[in-house]
Amino acid sequence: MSKISGSKAIVKCLKEQGTTTIFGFPGGAVLDLYDAIFHSDLHHILVRHEQGAVHAADAFSRATGKVGVALLTSGPGATNGVTGIATAYMDSIPMVVLTGQVPTKLIGNDAFQEVDIVGITRPCTKHNYLVKSTEELVPTLREAFHIAKTGRPGPVLVDLPKDVVAGACHYPEEEEINMASYQPNYSPHNRQVEKACKLIMEAKRPVLYVGGGVILSGANKELTELAIKLNIPVTMTLMGLGAFPGTHELSMGMLGMHGTYTANMAVAECDLLIAVGARFDDRVTGKLDEFATKAKIIHIDIDPTSISKNVKVDVPIVADCKSALAAVNKLFDDEKTFSLTDEANKHLPWFETIHGWSEKHPLSYCREGDIIKPQYVVEMLDKLTGGNAIITTEVGQNQMWAAQFYRFNHPRRFITSGGLGTMGYGLPAAIGAQIAYPEKCVIDIAGDGSIQMNIQELATAKQYNCPVKIAILNNGFLGMVRQWQELFYDKRYSSTVMDISPDFVELAKAYGAVGLRATKTGEVESVIKEALATDGIVLMDFVVSPEEGVYPMVPAGKANTEMLLV
């Protein structure tokens, strides 16, 4: 068999792994690879900043479930990508990031555009590699894809020295990957499943607490089946939104710091908490000592380190959420000693309590005539898209309002930086999702602060005809930080006033996009309608009530039951 160049081998291997689209930015160390891409039918999206490439690849993955791929050059190209890699790592998104590196003989020499990116990304990747010979390129890439998408997914970085890519190698035949040191466990332990089912049968006030793991493992059907079959109310984390239909009567919405009153009260009062693909993050639990104190806890997660990390659990099930939930469902279906209807009816008093909470404190906000309320904008977006858009967000108030007021009925429709909380995520993410689904409506719900962190990607959207819609909730503040200053720093708005911003409508025009503005409540609907009817990029600037806060809110360090309400 004849040899091929390292760069051709990489492109061939990417395609073998099912990659059709990559997001990147060229540079000296990756010239060979870009030349091979030039000769291939690989779809390369040229971003305007490397952070954008990694976020777009990440969102491509979140929208499709496939492995996202980004390609960056050495040195500053690679370091610019680090925020994107950490974002994907915190939310367990399967991704392969390829970085150029200086030639092997120059490594360690402080060469031009050299940086130890393997060292830098060690704590924020699932795994990473420096490829030292051309023959190792393909096996390493295959391993990288395997690690990225199996077990608890995550980003894997592969650093490619220039001479390694320029060299020649045999293209090895594909074979099954078997790594002695990496064997994620997918199937649940039967005894644990039986124990879990027993606890569920005994429970009078159960709650399903659902995280992003359910979406990652594609377990939304199994989850919905369990919840409906046994009449168990569901609350979701930020990452879990869409795993269960948000408009279903069993849905209590999001829990935690900005969760609904109902969800937080239900978790505090439940006698059984069934955590699925969630990790008891501090934004979810509030004060740990007072989290779900009356409950026994079942925890299903594929990552053993997530179990009993923050909260001691009674029945751990280390397994893929889909397999575990399917096993639980099957056990209930096979069980002949009781009727499912009786079991479901047993929870009716619990539902009365829950409905009482929902009636007492539903998600709401105060309307103020002509002044646009940001929540109203999100509500209108929900209404006018029929809840069917792919929503990306920036980070801060815009993100929380999107999570609260847009009701997600399907998984992979809400694309947001949960764990790392990366401002500037939403626009490149919208591009990544739009590239994956050119026909779908993709909307970035943004703030005037965070949209400016990666606004250069408007040019990327324009170049590739991505008709993304951007809804800026423009309050002239770094709103979430301002809200904390209002509540806990006696309204000393230190460096959160952003009264100097570009004219977003004109800015949109400068990028060849359509810019629209609404300054009164009455204009919101028509602006959204016009944006949705426009075939192309539309940036909507909603001038909203400047000091609106996100409520409910659990102050940091407080118990989830100590919510500040509207």
Added chain:
Amino acid sequence: MKHTISVLLTNKPGVLSRVTGLFSGRGFNIESLCVAETLEEGVSCLTLVTKGDENIVEQITKQLHKLIDVIKVTDISEKAFVEREMVLIRVKAESHTRAEVLRIIDIFRGKVVDVSPKSYAIEVTGAASKIDAFIDILRPIGIKEIVRTGIIAMARSKK
């Protein structure tokens, strides 16, 4: 509580920094760390001693196992085990103390590995507590230099 953890890992570049980075990044302690190859090519054994309550040690073992290059993690201090450490000590040995130093070395079954007119370099092997005792007893005589290997350990076989 002290725990002695044995970690089998594939001997790839950077694997040690993955382990130590995990400890520093998550705020775990390392009291000592020892690593060398095993009989199997490309596989090393790392023995580390750490301190922490039950929850922390559970996290440490799980997090270690999560590293892609780690094959097996055993908290060997959970059951009966043997531990050994070696120390090299250079101690003052002048005419009036030379005989006493040699007696102490004999008691601890040590060996003199280097001699100069004014000092002995001594090698002693044993459990960490024995090494500590040996150091304590030599301290009044005058320790000039000391190097410890850190603990290696092995689980006792089942009876």
